Amino acid sequence: MSKTSLKPAAPARQPVILPAAAAAIDSEQRALVAADQAVSALARQLNYQGSTDPDVLENSARDAIRRIGAGIFELGGYLLLLKEACAHGKFLPALERLGLGVDAAQRYMAVTRRFANTATSRHLDAIGMSKLVELLPLDDDQTLELAELGQTGELALDDVARMSVKELRAAVREVRAEREADQRLLEGKNKRIDQLEREKGRIALLEGDELLAQMQREAAAILADALGCVRGNLRAALQTLRDDGIKSGKLRAHEVFMAGLVGQLAAELATLREEFNLPDVSNAADQQLMAEVAQWGGQ
Template sequence: MPALDGERLTADQNAMASLQAMHGAERDVVNQLLGQSQMAGALEAFSRTVRISKLAFVKENKLYRALAGTKSPHGAQVLSGTWEDFCGLLGRSVDQVDRDIANVRAFGEEALESMSRMGIGYRELRQYRQLPQDQQAALVEVAKAGDKEAFVELAEEIIARHAQEKTALGRRLEETTADYSAQSELMAKKSSELDDARQALERSRQQVQAMPADEVAKALRAEVTAIGFEVEAFVLGPLREGFAKLAALAADGEDHRAFQAGLVGQLEVTLGTVRSEFNLLSAANGNAAWLTAAEA
């Protein structure tokens, strides 16, 4: 057991030594980059875009955390190992450094270096970053060539086209929003009408349930009588009129009576089915004796 405890202690010590070495290596890298960046900022002896790429490397890999527990150059405070601390040591704000990193990531070192020599400022670079990827790529290729006149001409053309496309897209969005609002209003109206119909139906159902049986029967007889009269009106109106037109065409030699007979027969079969289903007797001579005086 003592030997086992000794092995565990040695393993723990080795792991701690490895972590300390790794942490020390990260701190060395950060300190080296700080020195290079600060020197480059003072002497302009270091490529600006390369310096920004190194800062991006520090941020992506969170190497700035290695500064935790160290003191600032003037010894005024103990650093917490944050990205803000690191940028502060460079004498720059987080926004400035993040903006530089975004430009390098968008355009690459070579194109950004060329645009910097052309005098392209942060405002223009921000506009270029908002362009679609294919348009950004076109600007990058022209920037690498170093032709400022061609670059500025292309940039103005792309930005103008992008503005037009954005305006057209905004217009389509407004139209779509208007259509959606109109549809929403229509759906709300339909929903309201449906609710009203449901409420009216529910009130009618409750009224019917509360009515005596003879009153319910009376209301139903009136309803089906109206339906029967409507069917009869269609038969004697539009259907009869259509038959008359077909009969007039028969003068040209084509006989439509077989068709008319078939249609009438179908209606008779339909009525016969209803009669059979409810076991109904034939009405006497087609008169309206089956109606009450009020119904007649």
């Protein structure tokens, strides 16, 4: 039986690393080592003994921001209590010993009084003192909406963190203006409702001819308002359209649109006449006849 000669296996072929690639790898490794050394040196300088992993540092920074925000409310609370507890004339010297100016102390106290409750501070304590001060003009309802819903009007809590102080000031001003406009509109509606209710109650006490006269006066007042709109605003709009049509050479197109407006108004009047089965007394002779009929009926 013949012996089979065994040959040693050929060594695995090592990948060829080009000189340029090897130099790049070496340079990257040296940069990483240098960065680690720099971070370690800074950590020793700051007496920091925790992890230097970027993710850990980012989370730690986030926690620090939250603690700073909570500290704003904590300081404001201490100042509010200190002011209440100090005898007359003792609060300002206490602020001087703390190294706080009066204006700064007032801002801390105002922010804390407005925002430092469980529902609010949990959401707002991370945006910083300067922006909290800019939110002070919001009313209580708006503050509550911002804290609990994350938005009041067009102002969203997520946007507050991204805005500059100047942008936030302008946004708060706009939200306030919108709320005030809504309140004025609501107040106007409520006044009108109250007025109508009073009129309704007063009319209910009227009888016979007096009641009829009152209802006719109110209907005539409504007609006067409608005629005012037609003779004033609508006529002015038609005149503007006509002038522009003549100037631009598009009078025909404007007249078609104008006819549509007037036609819609005429259609509404025709619908009313048909609904209540009323005669057409749009010309002067018919109006005179109706007046005479009304006079005969009253005799």
